[in-house]
Amino acid sequence: MFEFRFADKLQIEQLLPGLFRILHSNMSIIAPTDNSYDEDYRIWSSYMIPAIKKVQRQIVLMYVEGKLVGYFQYYINLDTNSLMMEEIQIGKEFQGIGIFSAFYKWLVKQLPKNVKCVEAYANKKNLKSQGILKHLGLVKLGENKNGNSFYYKGKYVDLLNKYS
Numbered sequence: 001m002f003e004f005r006f007a008d009k010l011q012i013e014q015l016l017p018g019l020f021r022i023l024h025s026n027m028s029i030i031a032p033t034d035n036s037y038d039e040d041y042r043i044w045s046s047y048m049i050p051a052i053k054k055v056q057r058q059i060v061l062m063y064v065e066g067k068l069v070g071y072f073q074y075y076i077n078l079d080t081n082s083l084m085m086e087e088i089q090i091g092k093e094f095q096g097i098g099i100f101s102a103f104y105k106w107l108v109k110q111l112p113k114n115v116k117c118v119e120a121y122a123n124k125k126n127l128k129s130q131g132i133l134k135h136l137g138l139v140k141l142g143e144n145k146n147g148n149s150f151y152y153k154g155k156y157v158d159l160l161n162k163y164s
Contacts, residue, residue: 002062002103003062004062007052007058007071012048012049013045015059016041016045019059019068022071022089023044024040025091026090027123027126056076056078057073058076060107062099064094069099070089071087073086076115081112083117083119085118086120100132105164115156117155118136118138118155118156121144121149122150123148123149124149133154137154138154
């Protein structure tokens with residue numbers, strides 16, 4: 001039922017509209033920007049295209065019966081052996097059907113064995129994301145520079161044990 005695939009970085013520009021559609025539908029209510037959809041897309045894609053070119057950054061596409069329903073963007077910091085969970089978005093109509101757990105069971109098999117910790121940021125208005133990070137074993141340790149998101153960190157072994 002569920003399928004997870006690494007995005008082809010050479011095809012990222014073709015994938016961005018579908019990814020943004022999911023992101024926008026989830027986040028426009030939680031953290032509205034007061035921009036038009038097109039303006040938000042232009043801004044978002046302008047930093048996504050160069051960001052995805054970094055070797056250690058990946059996007060995993062989530063499919064249900066062949067339909068793109070979500071994605072997960074992450075970065076492996078080789079200097080600190082940490083997994084930075086940058087973005088997870090699942091379309092509203094596909095939340096609560098088990099894709100999240102199935103994804104993490106798949107993900108832990110793909111990651112390097114030397115990962116030590118997990119990090120993430122969650123928008124202060126996004127209580128659901130904060131709850132998910134706590135559920136994954138991460139602890140709130142601070143906030144980002146502009147103060148709109150909390151910083152979370154946890155042990156990778158806890159995530160591994162939960163989903164292995």
